[in-house]
Amino acid sequence: MLAGLSFTLAPGQALILRGPNGIGKTTLLRTIAGLQPPVSGFVEGGEDMIAYAGHSDGIKPTLTVTENLNFWASVFGTKTIELALSAFDLEPLQDRPAGVLSAGQKRRLGLSRMLVTGRPIWVLDEPTVSLDVKSVQMFATAVRAHLAQGGSALIATHIDLGLDSEVLELGPFKAKAPALDNFDGAFL
Amino acid sequence: MRDLRLALRAGGGFGLGLAFFLIMTVMVPLSVGPQPDLLASIAPGVLWLGALLACLLSLDRLLALDWEDGSLDLLATAPLPLESTVTIKALAHWITTGLPLVLAAPVLGVLLNLPLAGFKWVVISLLLGTPALSVIGTFGAALTVGLKRGGLLMSLLVMPLYMPTLIFGAEVARRGAIGMDVQTPLLMLAGISAASIALLPFASAAVLRINLR
Numbered sequence: 001m002l003a004g005l006s007f008t009l010a011p012g013q014a015l016i017l018r019g020p021n022g023i024g025k026t027t028l029l030r031t032i033a034g035l036q037p038p039v040s041g042f043v044e045g046g047e048d049m050i051a052y053a054g055h056s057d058g059i060k061p062t063l064t065v066t067e068n069l070n071f072w073a074s075v076f077g078t079k080t081i082e083l084a085l086s087a088f089d090l091e092p093l094q095d096r097p098a099g100v101l102s103a104g105q106k107r108r109l110g111l112s113r114m115l116v117t118g119r120p121i122w123v124l125d126e127p128t129v130s131l132d133v134k135s136v137q138m139f140a141t142a143v144r145a146h147l148a149q150g151g152s153a154l155i156a157t158h159i160d161l162g163l164d165s166e167v168l169e170l171g172p173f174k175a176k177a178p179a180l181d182n183f184d185g186a187f188l
Numbered sequence: 189m190r191d192l193r194l195a196l197r198a199g200g201g202f203g204l205g206l207a208f209f210l211i212m213t214v215m216v217p218l219s220v221g222p223q224p225d226l227l228a229s230i231a232p233g234v235l236w237l238g239a240l241l242a243c244l245l246s247l248d249r250l251l252a253l254d255w256e257d258g259s260l261d262l263l264a265t266a267p268l269p270l271e272s273t274v275t276i277k278a279l280a281h282w283i284t285t286g287l288p289l290v291l292a293a294p295v296l297g298v299l300l301n302l303p304l305a306g307f308k309w310v311v312i313s314l315l316l317g318t319p320a321l322s323v324i325g326t327f328g329a330a331l332t333v334g335l336k337r338g339g340l341l342m343s344l345l346v347m348p349l350y351m352p353t354l355i356f357g358a359e360v361a362r363r364g365a366i367g368m369d370v371q372t373p374l375l376m377l378a379g380i381s382a383a384s385i386a387l388l389p390f391a392s393a394a395v396l397r398i399n400l401r
Contacts, residue, residue, distance in 0.1 A: 036401040052265045056258025
């Protein structure tokens with residue numbers, strides 16, 4: 001979908017990806033996160049450093065907010081979830097089942113998961129969908145704090161987060177020819 | 189890892205399989221009619237078939253729920269290897285579905301006029317066989333996870349893989365019930381279980397990786 005694209009992400013740096021719908025932002029981010037292999041080219045840096053958040057939040061509706069976060073904290077081997085709860089103002093909600101939260105609250109829970117992963121590179125796909133202005137500020141603050149600690153972030157978004165970061169326009173990198181030249185014929 | 193099991197237990201309606209098993213074994217004597225001898229001879233087979241179908245019924249939700257809410261993507265990028273994730277999933281499925289079936293089987297055996305000697309072997313064969321059903325089922329669920337109506341396709345894919353387990357499992361129970369030597373089918377059943385537990389998690393993780401693309 002995209003061709004000739006190349007960039008590096010330094011510690012403490014955030015990169016905003018922009019581009020029209022369907023250009024391949026999600027595909028690019030999923031490739032970087034290691035969920036699908038690139039048709040050509042490579043990703044340097046290692047999947048172990050990346051925390052990925054996609055369109056859906058990965059929340060179990062029957063578990064409470066705390067249980068959801070605790071689960072991810074134990075999967076990633078980190079201890080504390082208090083920081084994540086306070087960063088996204090989830091303390092008043094912490095004993096509620098995640099299923100009864102509003103879309104924006106679920107999103108906040110999904111984003112707070114990034115804090116419990118303890119991984120340096122955040123790969124975020126449209127993180128601000130269904131967030132209100134205040135929550136977007138909360139999110140921007142969390143990203144800034146993460147960058148200040150030497151982490152980095154790769155964010156696909158359409159809105160201005162107020163971050164001091166570079167913007168990469170994906171439009172010019174749209175692949176000209178269909179990218180199926182080396183499609184494995186054995187599958188046909 | 190413990191939490192994953194917890195999450196699964198809270199996440200699915202796993203009582204369904206047990207309810208199905210119960211309904212089926214209660215219905216069989218009613219449909220076959222009042223023939224105690226006939227019932228006694230088909231009881232081991234009916235119990236095994238019921239357990240297998242109940243297992244099949246609950247496979248649908250095994251990975252589909254995690255796929256829908258996106259946690260499968262996140263688990264795939266987590267530090268836990270996908271192989272151990274699917275193993276835990278299968279284990280959780282066995283605990284929530286297989287184990288209750290094993291425990292319910294002797295109770296339902298009474299309804300089917302199962303011979304006294306058979307109870308022990310029905311439980312032993314189910315205890316040995318249901319882990320294989322869970323692991324094979326997880327493989328089937330992994331194969332069809334991205335599909336909209338994957339349930340039908342999964343049943344068709346899993347059915348032939350379930351055959352050997354069913355044949356040897358039911359054979360152990362049948363031979364046990366009529367007092368014959370059970371060693372050969374018992375060893376075969378244990379072998380099937382051991383082999384599928386050892387090998388299939390790798391296959392499941394591999395197809396899951398392909399399906400997540």
